Amino acid sequence: MSSKAIPTEAAQPPYGVPAEARSKVRSAATGPGRSRVPPWRTRLWQLLWQVGFVVVLLAIWERAAKTADVPYLPPLGDIADGYVSLFHGELLTQELLPSLYRVATGFGIGVAVGISVGLLVGYLRAVEPWVRPVLEFNRAIPVAAVLPGALLLFGATDTMRVLVIAFGCTFPVLLAAIDGARRVDDLMLDSARIAGLSRPQTMVRVVFPAALPQILAGVRIALGIALIMMVISELIAADNGIGQYILRNQRLFRTADVYAGVLVIGTVGWVFTTAILQAEKRMLRWHRGWRSLPE
């Protein structure tokens, strides 16, 4: 740390550049004499350390599971068995697929409503002050609190679960879309008018792409909420689904299956997040600030 060279003029980093990019600037400026280790070797060492750390943690767990006889430390093998069994056979169709259906439908509805209403409100600027407080309030409701109300109105049905997920997803996307649509450059809107685009055409071809960065930020927040609402709605009122599976096994003290269920939910979350980040990268390749944004 202390051996770092004083940066030369060329190495002066632009303000606000992510640390990784900055360190590249620095090592480029200090020249090839500084690091003789090829980058792939550093990478390899990193990987070894990472794998080693995980292995050590798992070994500690396994050892504790064998020596200490406590219910919350089941052997890793049992957890792995439970995890795998959730991806085929009856558990797949009875627990995982219903959950995936609910979260996908609710998320889809919420995002679609959020984008369309949000763009419209943001584009028709005069509307915005009328609806803003109501929207902000709906967003501020802690999503879990909505569930008892939805249970009153719709009962413990799949419709209720999908609607609750959709409700949670709508408002972050909607408010992001409003902000995105409001920040569209007037020059672009004027150009669209001169080019003779109708209002709907302007919405789809100018306002939507321009607002996309904000919208996608809202979508990412909505995804987290969708998963949370999926689990909550199944913890409280369901006869199937992965949330229910976890709770049922907890009551039966089948701890390994509880952990397996949690890991499956984590996997689902990871897959969704990765998919959205990839889509985001692809859709925003054109976006000016994209390159300087951290991934």
Add this chain to the structure above:
Amino acid sequence: MSINTLMSLRPLPTRTATVRAGKGLAGIAVAIGLWEAIRAAGLVDRRDLPSMQTVVTTAVTELIDGPLAQAVTASLRAWAIGLAIATAGGVGLGIALGLLPQVEVVTRPLLEFVRPIPSVALIPVALIVFGLGLRMEVILIAFASIWPVLFNTKAGVESVDPRHLETGRVLRLSRSARIWRIVLPNALPAIATGVRTAAAIALVLAITVELVTGQSGIGLYLQTSRVDGQAAQTWAAILTAGLLGYALNAAFLVTERRALSWSQEHRVQ
């Protein structure tokens, strides 16, 4: 984010602000009208969706008489303890990970693995490990809300201008003095954003834990009133929870704006 943008705009002239507030109130009136219209049209059972007047009256009486006020206090207590732990832990770990790249690299797989798990899914796990009680609730809240604090702190620490750190070294500041006087002030705006995000998550977790496990608070109040068929109380509690969420977020925003006004230009996206 959205209130944030709204508030970071230049202060409006008072007359425009009044007009804006008036339009907002009109919007709220329309929303209430819509609620009543759904009732009148008979789209849902009227007993399940009481009139807004009943809901507001119930909320006020339940808040003054006690049950709802007690529920709010209980939830806020768990929320505050959990959030405080998450803030302390998240800032500490975030600074450590931001300043020690080696540690960050080694622990990255673990963090990236644990982070996407929705913390509500850990409620059953927490029940097994900690049993029922405030301790379990607080630990869950802290675990759920530590992530935004941790990752925002880390990002804030990493964005510190190296020239500032080098200046600190030239001035022969000790390591702790550099952290305290250079790194921390630089990361403060990012930390504040993280804590505000964490505050909202913590409230969701508190209410969920109470709903599922029967720990006293808004969640338990919602659950019992619904099971007892007291729809007005359920909706009153939802309204209160919404107002609480709104007020907490606004309080954090105002505090940030006051305390960190010097950093505003860094925060405009």
